[in-house]
Amino acid sequence: MKLSHTPGPWDWHGPYMTGGYKVSALDKDGHQTMQAFVDRADRATNEANARLIAAAPDLLAALLRCVAVLEQTGPMPSAICTEARAAIAKATEGE
Numbered sequence: 001m002k003l004s005h006t007p008g009p010w011d012w013h014g015p016y017m018t019g020g021y022k023v024s025a026l027d028k029d030g031h032q033t034m035q036a037f038v039d040r041a042d043r044a045t046n047e048a049n050a051r052l053i054a055a056a057p058d059l060l061a062a063l064l065r066c067v068a069v070l071e072q073t074g075p076m077p078s079a080i081c082t083e084a085r086a087a088i089a090k091a092t093e094g095e
Helices: 043-073 078-092
Strands: 010-013 021-026 032-038
Touching (some): 010 043, 043 078
Antiparallel strands (some): 010 021
16 A cells, blocks of 8 residues: 655654644755644643654554555454454545
């Protein structure tokens, strides 16, 4: 599966004066290719949200690998399979 999101690694930085955090990605030359600012909640929630967003490419890649391995080893339990495929579809809809 070819993914069209900005490739990782993504990282998070902060807190800034507003209590917000920045999530960003850099290309191999060190140029910023993606930026998101998380600042609509309290500082602890902003940090947790920034960490989760920054981990998203790694989480998606790991889930794709897990599903591929599980599908090769035999039938996956239906609930796990449904949840995993739904999460992948949510992240990759239209790809």
